[in-house]
Every structure is written in structure tokens, then in C-alpha cells.
Amino acid sequence: MEKMPKWADVVLIPVISLLLATILSAIVILAIGEDPIEAVNLMVTGALGSTYGWGYTLYYATNFIFTGLAVAVAFHARLFNIGGEGQAMLGGLGVAMVCLYVDWPHWSIALIAAALGAALFGAAWAAIPAYLQAKRGSHIVITTIMFNFIAAAFLNYMLVNVMRPQGSQDPATARFPEAVHLPTFQSMFSSAENIVFRGAPANISFFVALLACVAVWALIWRTRLGYEIRAYGHSETGAVYAGISPVRITIVAMLISGALAGLMAINNVMGEAERLVLNSTEGAGFIGIAVALMGRSHPFGVFLAAILFGFLYQGGAELALWTSIPRELIVVIQALVILFTGALDNMVRMPLEKLFLALRKGSA
Amino acid sequence: MTLMKSLMGAAAAVALTAGAALAEPALIFDLGGKFDKSFNEAAHNGASRWAEETGGTYREIEMQSEAQREQALRRFAEAGSNPIITMGFGMADPLSAVAADYPDTTFVVVDVTWLDAPNLRQVGFAEHEGSYLVGMMAAMASKSGTVGFIGGMDVPLIRHFGCGYAQGAKAVNPEINVVANMTGTTPAAWNDPVKGSELTKAQISQGADVVYAAAGGTGVGVLQTAADEGILSIGVDSNQNHLHPGKVLTSMLKRVDVAVYDAMSAGDNVETGVFVMGLAEDGVGYAMDDNNAPLVSDDMKAAVDKARQDIIDGNVSVVSYYENDSCPALQF
Numbered sequence: 001m002e003k004m005p006k007w008a009d010v011v012l013i014p015v016i017s018l019l020l021a022t023i024l025s026a027i028v029i030l031a032i033g034e035d036p037i038e039a040v041n042l043m044v045t046g047a048l049g050s051t052y053g054w055g056y057t058l059y060y061a062t063n064f065i066f067t068g069l070a071v072a073v074a075f076h077a078r079l080f081n082i083g084g085e086g087q088a089m090l091g092g093l094g095v096a097m098v099c100l101y102v103d104w105p106h107w108s109i110a111l112i113a114a115a116l117g118a119a120l121f122g123a124a125w126a127a128i129p130a131y132l133q134a135k136r137g138s139h140i141v142i143t144t145i146m147f148n149f150i151a152a153a154f155l156n157y158m159l160v161n162v163m164r165p166q167g168s169q170d171p172a173t174a175r176f177p178e179a180v181h182l183p184t185f186q187s188m189f190s191s192a193e194n195i196v197f198r199g200a201p202a203n204i205s206f207f208v209a210l211l212a213c214v215a216v217w218a219l220i221w222r223t224r225l226g227y228e229i230r231a232y233g234h235s236e237t238g239a240v241y242a243g244i245s246p247v248r249i250t251i252v253a254m255l256i257s258g259a260l261a262g263l264m265a266i267n268n269v270m271g272e273a274e275r276l277v278l279n280s281t282e283g284a285g286f287i288g289i290a291v292a293l294m295g296r297s298h299p300f301g302v303f304l305a306a307i308l309f310g311f312l313y314q315g316g317a318e319l320a321l322w323t324s325i326p327r328e329l330i331v332v333i334q335a336l337v338i339l340f341t342g343a344l345d346n347m348v349r350m351p352l353e354k355l356f357l358a359l360r361k362g363s364a
Numbered sequence: 365m366t367l368m369k370s371l372m373g374a375a376a377a378v379a380l381t382a383g384a385a386l387a388e389p390a391l392i393f394d395l396g397g398k399f400d401k402s403f404n405e406a407a408h409n410g411a412s413r414w415a416e417e418t419g420g421t422y423r424e425i426e427m428q429s430e431a432q433r434e435q436a437l438r439r440f441a442e443a444g445s446n447p448i449i450t451m452g453f454g455m456a457d458p459l460s461a462v463a464a465d466y467p468d469t470t471f472v473v474v475d476v477t478w479l480d481a482p483n484l485r486q487v488g489f490a491e492h493e494g495s496y497l498v499g500m501m502a503a504m505a506s507k508s509g510t511v512g513f514i515g516g517m518d519v520p521l522i523r524h525f526g527c528g529y530a531q532g533a534k535a536v537n538p539e540i541n542v543v544a545n546m547t548g549t550t551p552a553a554w555n556d557p558v559k560g561s562e563l564t565k566a567q568i569s570q571g572a573d574v575v576y577a578a579a580g581g582t583g584v585g586v587l588q589t590a591a592d593e594g595i596l597s598i599g600v601d602s603n604q605n606h607l608h609p610g611k612v613l614t615s616m617l618k619r620v621d622v623a624v625y626d627a628m629s630a631g632d633n634v635e636t637g638v639f640v641m642g643l644a645e646d647g648v649g650y651a652m653d654d655n656n657a658p659l660v661s662d663d664m665k666a667a668v669d670k671a672r673q674d675i676i677d678g679n680v681s682v683v684s685y686y687e688n689d690s691c692p693a694l695q696f
Contacts, residue, residue: 059431149550156518156549167478169520169686170453199438201431272431275457278519279395279551282429317432320425321439327397327426 004356010301014294014341016348018308021340025333034325046318047311055185055200056317061310062202062267065209067288068295068302069216070260075297076220077253078233083129083144084261085285086151087122091262092269093155094121096163096276099176110180114270115208115263122262123255125151130254134247140254148285159278172277182271203271212260213299219256220299229253261285293342305341312337387632390423390445391624392436394452396554397426402580402601403620407451407474409602410621414628422628433458441466446632447485448472449624453521459484470634472627474620475521477638487623488640491521492528493675494616494648495576496682497668498598499532501650502574503540504664505596505613510541512572514563514586516579517553518546518696520685525578525600525616527691528682534693535671535680542694543567547582557585564589564597574598574613587612596659599651609655617649644676 026036074081094117104110129143185197220226295301477488515522547553560582577583590597591608599615641647
């Protein structure tokens with residue numbers, strides 16, 4: 001019998017963790033002499049109080065959904081893919097090549113091609129660590145981390161020496177042609193007299209991210225492959241006994257994971273920057289780990305956690321703009337949330353479980 | 365509607381607080397952060413000097429992500445900040461998209477010179493000229509015939525520094541061996557003193573006895589190791605001679621602080637256009653003070669000052685790496 005009801009596991013624990021993180025952040029803000037209520041107010045209105053704020057929140061969230069799903073899929077096979085960062089960088093390279101070197105008639109066709117390119121490059125970057133893990137037993141954590149650095153160096157080489165337009169001193173590709181610019185929320189939802197999401201970077205790839213959530217859910221819980229991935233994740237020996245090949249599952253799970261991480265590039269490279277810059281991923285691959293942990297590796301959980309982190313990013317930006325709270329402290333606030341929701345999960349869970357057990361005994 | 369309301373609200377609030385006072389300037393730091401001991405910190409120093417002298421206030425933000433560049437520009441412009449001063453080549457692209465939307469706001473950008481907008485003041489520095497001078501000094505101070513260059517992140521701007529340095533060194537001694545290394549390929553390379561120290565040791569083992577660090581915070585490690593190992597080093601951007609008195613040959617000055625100070629002092633009617641601050645404008649140069657006076661002989665100083673004058677007069681031309689993305693004196 002379960003120690004506590006499911007709703008408590010899914011709702012109560014994250015909410016209490018968040019509250020604890022908020023209280024601790026408030027104390028930190030108080031300690032440097034700023035007003036925590038004003039700060040929370042700024043963050044909430046800045047990130048959620050206008051369509052403009054939502055436009056940024058959802059833009060960041062789109063990145064985190066993709067990388068969160070990537071980590072979640074690998075988690076189900078008990079593989080710890082820390083290489084989302086590098087895979088997303090390579091995905092960006094795939095998008096840039098598709099957008100720059102082919103003449104597309106319409107953004108919709110370009111989006112499909114760019115998504116394929118991004119997924120292909122991301123998966124290719126995950127394939128080598130996956131092969132090394134499956135065939136040689138090289139630990140996936142080590143190899144994927146190392147591949148992040150190789151990806152950064154490779155991207156730097158491509159941007160500084162190959163793809164940089166002549167005369168520009170900025171290590172970035174040229175702007176993508178007009179035809180491949182994705183529709184932003186502003187152009188999708190604004191009417192002539194009522195402009196919403198003005199200037200915000202959220203774009204149609206948010207809906208691609210939602211589709212990806214559904215697809216991952218269907219894959220993990222509704223297909224034979226998903227069953228095999230979960231079975232392998234629960235017990236390798238059990239899976240082998242059932243005739244599931246560990247080599248195949250390791251490689252397939254990592255390829256899917258890499259492809260999802262790579263897909264992030266249709267949002268940040270194709271949708272927002274409309275060119276490939278050196279620093280395009282800016283840590284989203286690592287945030288994906290926290291998102292997957294917090295979302296319990298379930299696509300819906302990943303979606304909610306991604307929105308939360310999107311809120312923290314956009315709210316943090318508003319804090320930086322209008323207060324003198326230094327940027328390092330905003331990182332501290334974000335880190336506290338990760339710490340409480342991810343790493344210190346048991347700190348909330350154990351007392352809660354005891355409480356529920358006591359309650360049950362009392363009623364029995 | 366809600367957006368318009370909040371925008372109007374924000375504008376009204378700013379108008380109320382600002383009252384009849386002049387528009388407040390805003391300063392946008394690059395991803396390196398305000399206290400990078402180098403480029404951004406120089407901007408911070410210029411801004412605080414202005415604030416101290418005039419009692420004025422300014423808004424500021426340190427970038428955390430690429431998407432914030434355009435966001436910060438628009439938010440400050442809508443809040444009525446003027447001029448809006450931005451740092452680094454990363455702002456070039458966002459500015460080209462934003463500047464036209466706010467014709468009444470003047471934008472200032474440091475390290476960018478290739479945009480085209482009427483309300484833009486672009487300030488560039490002739491880093492290759494300053495680097496040429498310190499390259500000459502390095503070659504004159506070197507006894508081994510090998511000098512080193514340690515760059516931060518491998519981007520064209522840093523190759524531009526290295527290229528001027530190599531040309532200066534070769535102008536003094538055509539046979540000189542210039543060893544060049546970059547710290548890395550990610551932004552972490554701007555702040556990795558340990559790696560800087562390792563690279564310095566590697567260059568010493570190749571015979572270098574003067575090293576020039578153009579690497580932001582990484583340079584702190586370069587200067588430290590050079591001092592520990594008893595060779596000379598050259599600082600960058602700010603005057604770093606005082607870090608290790610008697611061990612730092614000189615510093616290549618890049619007066620970002622002056623550019624920011626000037627823009628803030630001029631206020632919202634700051635002159636727009638492209639301004640390249642070279643040797644003639646004292647935008648770049650080499651640092652002399654009590655700390656390095658014993659290291660720089662009169663001959664050395666005379667030769668460098670002559671070269672400085674020659675470059676200003678046009679008798680000597682230092683090739684810029686940007687001209688054709690390659691360097692005549694150094695392979696990267």
C-alpha cells in the first residue's frame with residue numbers, strides 16, 4: 001500500500017518545496033536590504049501580468065520543455081544524459097544549415113525541415129556517447145559532459161572560421177532569410193486594434209513543444225518501445241531475461257533524447273535569434289535536468305516545471321531591470337528553487353509520509 | 365489592452381518620478397558582468413565617475429541571456445532612459461532591430477562600428493594600434509627572442525589584438541618568435557585564471573620571456589604566473605601595472621571608461637555617428653607609472669613614442685585583422 005495518496009505526491013510536495021524556496025529567497029533579499037514583497041510582485045507581474053511577460057515566459061519554457069523531455073526520456077532508461085547542452089548546440093547548427101543553405105518557399109515547410117535537421121544533428125551528437133556506453137561501457141555521464149565541450153569548440157570553429165559573414169566581427173551566422181522567419185505569438189494572436197505579445201520572442205515552436213510532450217507520453221506509455229525502455233530502466237537483468245537488447249535500448253533512448261534536445265534549436269535559433277550565435281543555448285540543456293527531476297520525468301510534469309523555470313527566468317530579468325538586486329542573487333533564487341524541488345525532495349517527502357501514516361493510523 | 369495599460373502605466377510612473385529632471389541614462393553590461401576586472405568593469409568605472417561628479421543616477425542591467433538583449437533595450441527605451449549605453453559586439457544585431465523603433469532615444473554601443481542608424485553612437489577602438497606599441501616594447505624587453513600572446517575567447521576581436529601585437533614585435537625584431545594561444549572557445553575563457561596560468565607556463569617553456577594577456581579575468585592568472593616565474597607580462601584594457609609592481613612591463617590601455625563617461629556627460633544630445641578611438645584620440649595607448657618606470661628604458665620609450673607619432677601621422681600603418689580576416693604577422 002502506498003504511504004500517501006497520489007495527489008499529495010504530485011501536488012503537495014512541489015508546492016511545499018516551492019514555498020520553502022520562496023521563504024528562503026525572501027530572507028536573502030531582506031538581508032541585502034531590499035523589499036521581498038516588492039520583489040515577488042515585480043517577478044509575478046513582470047512574468048505573468050501581461051501578454052508581453054507571458055511571451056517571454058513561454059519562450060524560455062519552450063526551450064526547457066524540449067531539454068526537459070530529452071533528459072526525461074533518457075531517465076526512463078536509467079541513462080543520465082547531461083549532454084543536452086551540446087546536443088542543443090549541434091541542433092542549432094542543423095537549423096542554421098537548413099535555413100541558410102536551402103531556399104525555402106514558406107516557413108511551414110522550412111520549419112519541418114529545420115526540425116528534422118535539428119533532431120538529426122542532436123541525435124548524431126548523442127549517438128557517439130550512446131555507442132560508447134552500450135558497447136564499451138564508458139559512462140554516459142562522463143562522455144556526454146565531455147561532448148558538451150567538444151560541441152562548444154566545434155561550434156566556435158564553425159562560426160569564427162566558416163559561417164561568419166565577411167566583414168562582421170560578431171561570431172555568428174548571417175540572418176536567416178525572411179521566408180523562414182517563424183510566426184511569433186504577436187503576429188498570430190494580435191488584431192489590428194489590439195496588439196498582444198508585443199516584441200516577445202514566443203513563437204509557434206511552443207506548440208511544437210506541446211506536440212512533443214504528447215508524443216513522448218505516447219512513446220513511453222503506449223508503445224512497445226516505450227515499454228522496453230521502462231523495463232530496461234527498472235531492471236537491466238530483467239529486461240535481458242525478457243529478450244530486450246540493452247545495446248539497442250541504450251542507443252535508441254539516447255538517440256531520441258538527443259533529438260529532443262536538438263529540437264530546442266527551432267525555438268531559440270529559428271524562432272528568436274533568426275541566426276546562430278555562439279551562446280545560443282545559454283544553459284538550457286542543464287536546466288533541462290532540473291526540469292525533468294522536478295517533473296518526475298512525466299511529460300505533463302515537465303511542461304509545468306518548464307513553465308515555472310520560464311517564470312523564474314523572465315521574472316529574474318524584470319528584477320534585474322527595475323531593482324538593484326544584483327544578477328548573482330537572481331541566480332541564487334533560481335538555484336534555491338532547483339535545490340528544494342530537485343535535490344532536497346526527501347526533506348519534504350519524509351515528514352509528509354510520516355504525517356500521512358499517522359493520520360491513517362488515527363482514522364483506522 | 366492590458367499590455368498597453370501596463371506600458372502607459374510604466375511610462376507615467378517614470379515620468380512622475382523623473383519629474384522635470386533630465387532623462388536618466390541607462391547602461392547595459394554584456395554577459396561578462398559588471399565586475400569582470402576588464403571591459404565591463406571599465407564601463408562601470410566610467411559610469412560611477414560620472415555619477416560621483418554630477419550626482420546623477422543611471423539605470424543598469426547585467427545581461428543573463430541572449431534574449432534579454434533586445435528586451436532590455438526596449439524596456440529602457442520605453443521607460444524613457446536616454447542615452448542607452450550598451451557594451452560589446454553582441455549588441456550589434458539587437459540594436460539594428462531596435463534602434464529604428466525609438467527614434468527619439470540615442471543608443472551608444474561600444475566595440476561596434478559597422479551599423480547604420482541615425483540615432484546610434486558607435487564607439488570602436490583601434491586595439492591593434494595600442495597592441496602594436498606594447499608589442500614593440502615586448503620585443504625590446506625580450507632577451508630570449510620569443511614573446512607570448514594569450515587571448516581569451518577565440519573571437520575575431522581577440523585575434524585583432526594579437527595581430528597588432530605581433531606586428532609591433534616584428535617591427536623591432538623581424539626574427540622574433542611570437543607564440544600565441546587562446547584560452548578557450550566558450551565565454552568561460554574570459555574568466556579562467558588557472559588556464560591562463562597554465563598557458564603562461566607552457567609559453568615560458570617555449571622560451572617566451574614577455575607575455576601579453578588580452579583575456580579579461582583570465583589575464584589575472586597570466587600576470588600572476590609571469591611574476592612568480594620571473595618573466596615580464598603586459599596587462600590589458602585597464603592599467604594593470606600595479607598588480608605586480610616591477611613585473612608588469614606595461615598595460616595596453618583601452619579607454620572604455622572614457623567612452624562611457626563622455627556619453628553620459630553629453631546626456632541625451634550626445635553626438636551620433638561612428639567614432640573610432642585610436643592613438644590620436646588617446647582611446648588606446650600604453651600605461652606608464654611608478655610601478656613600471658624601472659622596466660622601461662629611455663630608448664624604449666623614445667622608440668615607442670616615435671612609432672606612436674608615426675602611426676598618428678600615417679607613416680606607419682598597422683594592418684587590422686578585420687580587413688581580410690587574416691594577419692600578416694601571426695597565424696592563429
